[in-house]
Amino acid sequence: METTQWQRQDVTKHYLEQVRGGIPFGAEQIQVMLQVIQHFTPNVQKIMDLGCGNGFLGKVLLDTYPAAQALFIDHSEPMVEQAKEYLAAYQHQSTVVQGDFSESLSAFTEPNSVDCIVSGFAIHHLPHDKKKKLYAEIYTLLKDGGIFINVEHTASATTKLENLYDEQFVQHLANYNERSIEEVAKEYYSRPDKEDNILERVDIQVNWLRELGYQHADCYFKWFELAVFGGVK
Numbered sequence: 001m002e003t004t005q006w007q008r009q010d011v012t013k014h015y016l017e018q019v020r021g022g023i024p025f026g027a028e029q030i031q032v033m034l035q036v037i038q039h040f041t042p043n044v045q046k047i048m049d050l051g052c053g054n055g056f057l058g059k060v061l062l063d064t065y066p067a068a069q070a071l072f073i074d075h076s077e078p079m080v081e082q083a084k085e086y087l088a089a090y091q092h093q094s095t096v097v098q099g100d101f102s103e104s105l106s107a108f109t110e111p112n113s114v115d116c117i118v119s120g121f122a123i124h125h126l127p128h129d130k131k132k133k134l135y136a137e138i139y140t141l142l143k144d145g146g147i148f149i150n151v152e153h154t155a156s157a158t159t160k161l162e163n164l165y166d167e168q169f170v171q172h173l174a175n176y177n178e179r180s181i182e183e184v185a186k187e188y189y190s191r192p193d194k195e196d197n198i199l200e201r202v203d204i205q206v207n208w209l210r211e212l213g214y215q216h217a218d219c220y221f222k223w224f225e226l227a228v229f230g231g232v233k
């Protein structure tokens with residue numbers, strides 16, 4: 001993966017402690033993810049979490065499907081260590097590996113073998129051609145009827161909308177961390193991981209999924225640049 005900032009312990013720590021929990025409508029995003037999965041793929045046995053971070057998304061799925069097995073993948077060593085700690089009680093159900101999902105998924109599992117593949121705020125770090133390639137690989141790995149859900153940071157349609165999103169996001173982070181807007185804004189606009197963001201509009205990415213053969217491909221939830229989208233094989 002062509003990113004470097006997430007190998008830094010300070011970047012990882014700041015994200016997990018001060019950002020992840022303050023993401024606007026985070027609970028609603030997870031709720032929508034589960035509703036869509038349960039509707040289209042109710043019998044989940046095998047899960048993959050790409051760019052798993054501390055393992056939050058996959059843990060939600062393991063709690064929902066206690067008989068399932070999950071593979072957690074992240075290229076960041078600090079995040080992998082956080083995931084192993086966070087998922088310590090799920091050792092019999094989970095495998096956490098440090099790996100680069102942007103190159104190839106074939107090293108991690110066989111085609112037509114996974115019921116549910118999820119990703120949270122990770123794929124937007126890839127160049128657009130690699131995003132499309134990854135979506136094609138995910139389709140190959142899914143069983144018939146399997147589902148892919150991406151909880152993601154996407155691009156605004158216009159610069160003014162992007163500015164509005166930034167303002168609202170800073171406000172949420174300030175409220176969550178009980179800090180001043182000025183202090184949070186200074187960190188937000190100068191954050192070291194910002195250079196790793198390669199954003200694309202959600203409607204464009206949904207169209208990619210449709211072109212690849214995904215059924216029911218759509219954006220299931222959206223708040224400015226935050227989106228939950230995906231499709232079914």
